Amino acid sequence: MSSDNRLDLEFAYTPYADSCRDLYSPHYYCRRPRGHDGVHAAGFGTNRLRWEHLPDHAPHMLS
Incomplete structure (x- = not known):
C-alpha cells in the first residue's frame, strides 16, 4: 500500500486527464x-x- 506522503505527491503531479479514475x-x-x-x-x-x-464489480455510473 502506498504511504500518504507518496499518494500526496502522486495527486499533486498527476493531471486529471492522466489519473486512473x-x-x-x-x-x-x-x-x-x-x-x-x-x-x-x-x-x-x-x-x-x-x-x-x-474485476467482476461493475462501475457505479454518475446519473
Whole structure:
C-alpha cells in the first residue's frame, strides 16, 4: 500500500486527464496515475479512501 506522503505527491503531479479514475462511488475517483500498481486511492488526510479494484464489480455510473 502506498504511504500518504507518496499518494500526496502522486495527486499533486498527476493531471486529471492522466489519473486512473477507477470509479468507486458516485463521489470518489482514483486520483493515482493511470496504470499504477497497488490499490486505488482518492481524497486527502483523514478523508483518504483506498480500495482494491474488483474485476467482476461493475462501475457505479454518475446519473
